[in-house]
Amino acid sequence: MSTALLQVNDLFCERDERILFEGLCFSVTAGEVVQIEGQNGSGKTTLLRILSGLSNNFEGEILWQDEPVEEVKEQFRSELLYFGHHPGVKAVLTPEENLKWYAAMHPSISVGDIYSALEKVGLQGYEDVPCHNLSAGQNRRVSLARLYLSKAKLWILDEPFTAIDKKGVAQKENLILEHARAGGSVILTTHHELTLGEQIRRLNLDELAGT
Amino acid sequence: MSTALLQVNDLFCERDERILFEGLCFSVTAGEVVQIEGQNGSGKTTLLRILSGLSNNFEGEILWQDEPVEEVKEQFRSELLYFGHHPGVKAVLTPEENLKWYAAMHPSISVGDIYSALEKVGLQGYEDVPCHNLSAGQNRRVSLARLYLSKAKLWILDEPFTAIDKKGVAQKENLILEHARAGGSVILTTHHELTLGEQIRRLNLDELAGT
Amino acid sequence: MPRWFYQLASPRWSYNIMGKLLPGFAICAALLLIGGTIWALMFAPEDYQQGNSFRIIYIHVPSAILAQSCYMLMAVAGAIGLIWKMKVADMVAKSCAPIGASIAVLALATGAIWGKPTWGSWWVWDARLTSMLILLFLYLGVIALHSAIENEATAAQSSAVLSLVGLVNIPIIKYSVEWWNTLHQPATFTLTERPAMPAEMWVPLLVMVIGFYCMFAVSLMMRTRNEILYRERRASWVRELLEKQ
Amino acid sequence: MNQMVTNEQSKQVNDSVLGLFWAVLKRDLMLAYRRKSDLFNPLIFFLMVATLFPLGVSPEPEFLAEVAPGVVWVAALLATLLSMDSLFRSDFEDGTLEQTLLSPQPLFIIVLAKVLAHWMMSGLPLTILAPLLGVMLFLPSEGMGGLMLSLLLGTPTLSLIGAIGAALTVGLRKGGVLISLLVLPLYIPVLIFGTSAVQAAVTGLPLAGFFALLGAMLALGVVMAPLAIGAALRISVSG
Amino acid sequence: MNQMVTNEQSKQVNDSVLGLFWAVLKRDLMLAYRRKSDLFNPLIFFLMVATLFPLGVSPEPEFLAEVAPGVVWVAALLATLLSMDSLFRSDFEDGTLEQTLLSPQPLFIIVLAKVLAHWMMSGLPLTILAPLLGVMLFLPSEGMGGLMLSLLLGTPTLSLIGAIGAALTVGLRKGGVLISLLVLPLYIPVLIFGTSAVQAAVTGLPLAGFFALLGAMLALGVVMAPLAIGAALRISVSG
């Protein structure tokens, strides 16, 4: 039995008097891709922020490799890649500078890979353009380049495909599969139709909601 | 022959020394849905902003019902609905207040329709919640409610389906078709796979780009 | 609209005509400035009150006058660019700003230097000085706004609006400052009332003023020509021009 | 008959213009009320200056009385200036400014309403609070009327001029300061006439001239500034 | 042997900490440089006060000389305070703050580097510019040294304290003013010691005591404030 990377026990979250989910239990093992589904406002983003440790607006227990997350924060954070609604791209910096800063925040990343990552997301030639001069999709791509850089085991991706064109989406899907095959785990949400097929597990929040 | 609502002649636009499109000619007649295609950074947003009159960073001629747009600005604006990357929703206002303001900006809209529009986009029960307490998709839905309110002939929609769930997308597609059937025109961009099928005309910017 | 107006609107025509005018102005400027300086420094009589520090006037007054005219030109050119969408006017307006600012700095600096021997301090909050300082701020604002906007056309339009607003305000500023000053500080140092100058004094001053204007014209035309070249870099005539070099 | 129709029409247009004005004004006031910060920022700044100044410079009443008109006016000016940047910025960032510019309604009215709303949240409370500051800074009581009236006439002009700067810099990522640089020189006449009026009030000199001047500037501003603001907004957004 | 390994390790850790510090500092300075506004905002504000004050209050040299220390210090304080709000806000809005908090690197160092960068763009230029203001306000030349030194020691403390307020309010849509309210009371001791130092310098009294106090506050701030800032940031983002 492969032990769970991330284990969630009896999670409860309420916003504005509305219960988003309660008694939520699931675990993510190495090699798994989990898609959180649910309609707009069902609490996907809220869940992902809780899992990543950004929000402590919940009740329940989250275990990272069988230890409570709060106790292994350091280690958890160095194994985590979080991609939120806000892409975390500074508009006045160039793609290269943005990624360099990200590398400084994550000591496991080597700066040399940045160029190849930018090339892989189709931004060659734009390394030196300030991000506010890039299109919406190009801005997201800068942030997505982190997927190529990161050495993290667990990826938490909140609608990573927003504003990305079809070719880009297909490429990112492949990347996610590869990551899973190499023993990583991915938790993601998206409203795009995925072609990942069988390899992915779905978790629907709509059914879990209270009133 | 139906005369063109919007006619574009020999449009040229360049950004940062890169020609996005040149010699672009097309027209949109009543009842037509035109999808602008192209990969990230190909200039879709730029084109839509030019068409809507927000940007004058171009060379060429744009005609609205056979007259240069600059000369019939007032009239053009009252016939136009523009939906951009930024949804134009104030985070501290409630959905209802946001739409009321929009109605004030467009005298043809009657305030009474706001509730039914909010209901149609699935925001019943959220009329009084400040938008910063709504999810990403719900925020977009507030802005999309304008589609139900507007009496405009020409809709220019820049990735209207971002962050919207599948059910929502299907509903919006229907709405667009209905608008076209009723004699309106739609110009839109999206990276979602549309199911509109034959009724829509595609315009690919990638082929038009210069070097 | 007269024909020359349309021709002026053509960058190429403007480039060429400025190229033809330049040498003449340059020679005038050089002769007037050198001659005027020699006259001012060596031959003009010294002032009976201020002694030789008075010779600063030959720099100070031309620069003070020029700084103001330059602003006017900038605003008018900006307005033409804004209303008739004339590119060359935009370029002229853009070129005016750094020149005007440097001249305003010169007026301020010479004024401050002159103040030390006459008033005993480098700076006093006098009406003229204050309004000159404000003029400098107006220039700096236009320059800063222009350089902050990446898109050339937008930058030109924005700066034009700003300089026009400034132009409306200049008389108000001048008036208010003068009035404020008389209210607070009854004329300790009057700049306006001076003994009528003898001709030996004001003729060189006039020479210097004209010299400064010529110098301004030369600098302005050179900057505008550079601007035209850069902005019209896609035009065939610029390419031909470059190939010839 | 014909005459009447035109009248009717013009009345209708008038009504819709007033409705628009009111809708924009209401929205901006509501925004300020919800955000709170915009509402109190200038006020707190104003009070801060009044507190810090005696602490930092000198707490002696005679001294403070002498500088009070100037300090209050400088504080009001800075408070307005600092609140200016946010006037159009949030509208720009969330896309409502685009929507405003694309609406068929007259921009002049919209802009005027926005500036009025801004003034009601900066200049007006400052004016109302001014007597308190006056007391804190030992301004002689003869000066109070002059202080309030001069602020009442002067601060709308500050808002109008400042809005031009805000509109010019709204599209700029590097905005922010620029606005101070652009607007400050234009503020100086208001400052000078304003303080002169208060000083005249304190010393018992005639005031009417100053108020006439402040009023004239305001009138000029109301007529001209919205045009400049509107033009500047269109330019900024198109860039 | 064992000892050596530990040394080696701690050296490596040290290196990586320094590297992180440097990377954050560099990025923030670059951001400021690109945006320009953050770079010049406090400076321009500072100059503005120095220009407006004589215009609004009184242009007489003797009077100005007397108030100069206080005015310069109040201006520096306000300039710092006003620039504080933007310290974490843009990071919060574009999601980089989230990324920072999720990084395995020590937050203490990151925060310290950010505050240092902020100071280098506000306090430091103010200090360098202070003599110019001194001249414009006719501060006696004996006071210059004291003015600069007191600003050099005092402004970093202002940045550190202000950053706590900025961190506490960053998640709030109604932030903004709140920060002034939170931070101002904590600023007052710095203001008082700072101006006292300058006044002592002008009158030729001994200075060392004031500087020692300013230095002690700074030392305390460097050790304690980053902890508070880090905790405040985590709380704000989780809200």
Place this chain on the structure above:
Amino acid sequence: MSFESFSDFLAMGGHGKYVWMSYAIALAVIVFNIVGPLLQKKKVISDLARRLRREKKAS
């Protein structure tokens, strides 16, 4: 000629420092306004020429 000797001329009746400083600044400003555009022109032309060559090569 208002001056007896060259040293008189330099001294300017005790105000030499001020007068010469003013004229020096004036010279600096004039030089800035003439040489600045000249350098600018050189740069523009070399920039554009380089671009032209690059485009030629590309096509």
